[in-house]
Amino acid sequence: MGPRHWLFLGVFLALAACEAAPPFSAQPLPEVVPRPSLRPQSEERSIASFELEQFYLRLQNDLQRRGLLRIDGGTFDATYTEKDLVRNFIRIAMSQEFKTEGNFMVEEATGTTLRRWSGPIRVNLEFGQTVAESQQAEDRTRVKALTGTLSRVSGVPMRLSNAANTANFHVLVLNEDDRLAIRPRLKRLVPSLSEAAVRAIVNMDRSNLCIVFGLTGARAADPFTTGLVVVRAEQPDLMRRACFHEEMAQGLGLFNDDVDARPSLFNDDEEFGLLTVHDEQLIRMLYDRRLRNGMTADDVLPIAERIASELFTPQTN
Numbered sequence: 001m002g003p004r005h006w007l008f009l010g011v012f013l014a015l016a017a018c019e020a021a022p023p024f025s026a027q028p029l030p031e032v033v034p035r036p037s038l039r040p041q042s043e044e045r046s047i048a049s050f051e052l053e054q055f056y057l058r059l060q061n062d063l064q065r066r067g068l069l070r071i072d073g074g075t076f077d078a079t080y081t082e083k084d085l086v087r088n089f090i091r092i093a094m095s096q097e098f099k100t101e102g103n104f105m106v107e108e109a110t111g112t113t114l115r116r117w118s119g120p121i122r123v124n125l126e127f128g129q130t131v132a133e134s135q136q137a138e139d140r141t142r143v144k145a146l147t148g149t150l151s152r153v154s155g156v157p158m159r160l161s162n163a164a165n166t167a168n169f170h171v172l173v174l175n176e177d178d179r180l181a182i183r184p185r186l187k188r189l190v191p192s193l194s195e196a197a198v199r200a201i202v203n204m205d206r207s208n209l210c211i212v213f214g215l216t217g218a219r220a221a222d223p224f225t226t227g228l229v230v231v232r233a234e235q236p237d238l239m240r241r242a243c244f245h246e247e248m249a250q251g252l253g254l255f256n257d258d259v260d261a262r263p264s265l266f267n268d269d270e271e272f273g274l275l276t277v278h279d280e281q282l283i284r285m286l287y288d289r290r291l292r293n294g295m296t297a298d299d300v301l302p303i304a305e306r307i308a309s310e311l312f313t314p315q316t317n
Helices: 047-065 081-095 135-156 176-180 183-189 195-202 236-252 279-284 297-311
Strands: 005-009 010-017 095-101 104-111 123-127 158-160 169-174 208-216 224-232
Touching: 047 176, 047 236, 081 095, 081 279, 095 297, 123 135, 135 158, 135 169, 135 236, 135 279, 169 176, 169 236, 176 195, 176 224, 183 195, 195 208, 208 236, 224 236, 279 297
Parallel strands: 005 208, 123 158, 123 169, 169 224
Antiparallel strands: 005 010, 010 208, 095 104, 208 224
């Protein structure tokens, strides 16, 4: 699931998109057959959406069969050093995977200044019309708990909001039919969202499981003002949870992935499905008061080394 992270300046977009793993060889599963719905006909899911549901269920089964999407955090077999933590922080927090060219997103790794939120984050969780109410309830419980975790780790006030018009971090859970028709809603939720970002969402390939954007001002020291996450609702439970964890965490300002980061969600290898202790330490480093928006990698490095040293020093009463 390798997320794509896009940052927008002025519309500085940080995009991350979770991508499906390479072709898999899971045993065939029973066919997913569309069932009659009690919803109005206009809210019925399409055959294409049910086919995606079957595809993602087989994918999750295959990933788990291969020992991936772990939820244990790698505590017992994925050790890392203080030096590893610093290296991973610089690579993940001080770079981005994509840039905007005209109305399109182009994959090109580039360095960036440090970016993070400076004020409260109000999360709007919104579902497409074809997402079942039972799934909505389950996802809302999970996202509420995750929001609390991210707030605790970062120190930034972060809560679910009941008002989309006052929220500044939007999480959209959409089936295929909802996503293809989402353009007008996107423009109402985030008026400054670029055409490139809208296209990236509407034209998501099925290998893209979820995506995150972060918008900030044009100046290097400007904080994030808006976050936007889109998650495919057809995914089974664990894959949806993995999308929430990765994209919402990266929406705090960790917009790059690195193949050597372990144990971590931020490396595109799908080994871990939920935030690890390593990932929480990256978030703590990002929001340490000694760092500030607009810092370059050279500015950040010596401070990151001091912070990592403290994180690795046993605390005594």
